[in-house]
Amino acid sequence: MADPPSGRLGRMAILSLVAGCAEPWPEPPVVDTGVFAEEHEDWRSRREARAVEPPGGPVLWIGLWDLPHGETVFGADPGLPIALPAEDSPPIAGTLTRQGEAVRLEPAPGAAIRVHEGDLIEGPIELRHDRMEDPTRLQLGSLGLRVHSEQGTDRLWLRAWDEDTPERETFRLPDYFPVDPAWRVQARFEPYVEPEPLRVPDVTGGMVEFIARGELVFRRGRKEHRLIATAGETSSSYFVMMWDSTAVDATYQGGRYLRVDFPDESGWTTIDFNRTYNAPCVFTAYSVCGLPPRRNWLPLRVEAGEQRPN
DSSP states (O other), X not given: OOOOOOHHHHHHHHHHHHHHHXXXXXXXXXXXXXXXHHHHHHHHHHHHHHTTSTTTOGGGEEEEEEOOSEEEEEESOTTSSEEOOTTTSOSOOEEEEEETTEEEEEEOTTOOOEETTSOBOOSOEEEOOTTSSSOOOEEETTEXXXXXXXTTOOOEEEEEEETTOTHXXXXXXXXXXXXXXXXXXXXXXXXXXXXXXXXXXXXXXXXXXXXXXXXEEEEETTEEEEEEEEOOTTOSSEEEEEBOGGGGTTSOTTOEEEEXXXXXXXXXXXXXXXXXXXXXXXXXXXXXXXXXXXXXXOSSOOOOSBOOOO
């Protein structure tokens, strides 16, 4: 065990620690418990609806294939690098050619690929991936197709979803912990001098990168905890990847996600852990989910928010 600090610096450190513990911590804005429960249920209902809506609903996703540089042929032929369901695709539907971030589609004759709710594609077209403005959304039978990209990596994928999947009617979110206003806490945002890249592993074995803007500092009991908060240039809130010890027995083993409002002028915001939610990879194998950085592993049980599926 390290020796305690001594001398003047040691006394200053101890006084600083005592002062920090004694500093009053603001309470979150008072809410009516009935209204709070209704708002939480409304948020949950909207989340459940989004999970089955194309193209972003993970329940509909049926495939995710790497797009290497050069040509990749796709269709229903099971020997192809991208093999689609035979009920929706001809044996060869077309060829995707990647050069850098540019991806060109050349449909096979008679493949009947359309731009979503548009005309048949008769010749080569350039595809815009889903991190570009106005991404290209393709339609082939009941399938939707789109080039998928993740921030902080040059990898590209072809994502497919099936709008006729039966799960669209039967899907339900997993259980939540009982909604509890005590899991609404005030947090002080401590911005970094400059935004920092935050590289984290993803569930495919690669790495993705986020922009870390600073840290959210909150108290549980008398102990302070920190969470790295990320946000893109056009984000309307902070995105937080977190892990806590409920992952051992109750929540997703890989951690959960959380959205937090930007702070007010005084630097404070509210974290509502009742709205922690599962990453898409909990509901599908065809996802690229970033995993919480070790600094966002909380040494406590957050018994709030979405649990793992049964």
